[in-house]
Amino acid sequence: MTLSEEDYIKTIYHLGKGGNSSVSTNAIAEQMDTKPSSVTDMIKKLSEKGLIHYRKYKGVSLTEYGTKTALTLVRKHRLWEVFLVDKLDFSWDEVHEVAEQLEHIKSEQLVDRLDRHLGYPKVDPHGDPIPSKDGVLKKSVKKLLNEVPVGSEGVCIGVKDSTAPFLRFLDKNNIALGDTITVLEKEEFDGSLHIRIKERDIHISDRIAANLYLKITE
Amino acid sequence: MTLSEEDYIKTIYHLGKGGNSSVSTNAIAEQMDTKPSSVTDMIKKLSEKGLIHYRKYKGVSLTEYGTKTALTLVRKHRLWEVFLVDKLDFSWDEVHEVAEQLEHIKSEQLVDRLDRHLGYPKVDPHGDPIPSKDGVLKKSVKKLLNEVPVGSEGVCIGVKDSTAPFLRFLDKNNIALGDTITVLEKEEFDGSLHIRIKERDIHISDRIAANLYLKITE
DNA sequence: ATATAATTTTAGATAAAACTAAATATTTGT
C-alpha cells in the first residue's frame, strides 16, 4: 500500500462512519482537498485491489479487507496519539498532524511493542476507542456526565455550558479536556456525583455533571 | 524536502564520511540500489536547491546547508534508534529499518520532546554520537577496551576474538553488544580493568579487554 | 416531465522519480 492509498482508505472509512455506507466521490475529494477526477482515478485502483466496492456514479464502500486495513491504520494513529500525549507530553489537540504521519510507518512489531509500552490503552486522548490487533473496534458514545451509569469510565471531551464561571470552576478543580473520569457513586438525594479524576476523588453537583460531555466506551 | 531527496542527502553524507569529500554518481547509485542515470537526475535537482555542490563528471559534495540537513536526519535516525532499544526493547540490530522510516517524520517539536523523553542521549545503540539540535556532531573512534583511557565511557560494538570460549565468557558475565562500559580503574600490576557495565562493577583481565571493541565519543 | 444544476467520469496533460539505451567524458594500462 502506498501512502496515498492508505490516506484514501482512511478517509473512506471515516466518511462511511466506520460502517460500510456508501461514500461519494465529491465527499472524498472535499475531505482530502483534491479534485473529484483524482478521486475517480484512485478509487478505480483501490477497487481493482479489492479494498473497496465501486459502481460508477454510485459511490464506494469498503470491502471487508478494506475495513480491516482501515482499522489497522486507525489503531496505529490512536496508539501514536497516546504515545505523544502520555510519553511526550503533547496536549491532546496538538497530536493529530504528527500521528497522521506516524500511522504510515510499516512495522507490525513496532505497533505491538508500542502498544505494550503504553500499557495496552483502550482509548486515545480524545476518548476514541483503539481497535484491537485483530481489528475489533468497541463502540463509543458521547454522554453528559450526569447520564452516565455508576461504575463507568469516560474521557472528558467537551462542555455544554461554556460560560466563564463554569470554565473557571473546571480550571479550579483541575478538570480538563482529555482527562479520564470514573463515576464512583451517585447521591440519591441530589444527584451529585463522586468521581475519580487524575487519581483524585472529588464530589461534584448534578448541575456541574449536566454540563460536561464524556466519551464512553462499552 | 521529499522522502527521496532526504534519502539522497543522507547517502551522500555517509559516503562522504560526514566531511565534504566528493562522492561519485556510481557510488551513490550502488549504495541506494538504483541506476546512475537516476542519480544524475536527482543530483541536478539537489544542486539547484542548494544542497550539494555539483560539477558534471566531477561528483558531488554537500553544501553547508546540505550538511546541516543531513545532520538533522542523522539526529532523528539515532534518537529513534535509542527509543526503539531503550523504550520498546528492540535489540540493537533490529532497529535500522524502522528508524529509516521514522527519521522522515516532520515535526521539530516531536524530535525535541523525544530527545527529552530519552534523557538527552549522547550516543545511539551502536555507540554512534547523536548530532545536537544545532548540528554539532562529536567525533567517535573504535578502540580496544585495553587501549581506552581510565574514566572514559564507550559502547561495546564488537569482538576481536570470536571463538566460542570468549563468547561464552562474555555471555556468562552478561556483557553484550550495545552495552555501555565505563573504565573505572586500571591495575598497574597486570593491566586488568575495573569496569562498570549495566550498573555492575566488574573486574576483567587485560586479555579480555584486548578483545573487546568499544566505540568512544570524545 | 424535462430543463437545469450538480455530480461523476473520461481524456489528455503534468511533475516526480524511476528506468533503458545511447552518447559523451574521464580514467587506466601498456
Added chain:
DNA sequence: ACAAATATTTAGTTTTATCTAAAATTATAT
C-alpha cells in the same frame, strides 16, 4: 599517448498521483 575500459550524462519512456477541461450521468426544481 592513446585505445580500451569505466563512469557519467543525455534522451526518451514509464509509473504514480495529480490536474484541467470536456463529456456523461444523475439529481432537482418548477
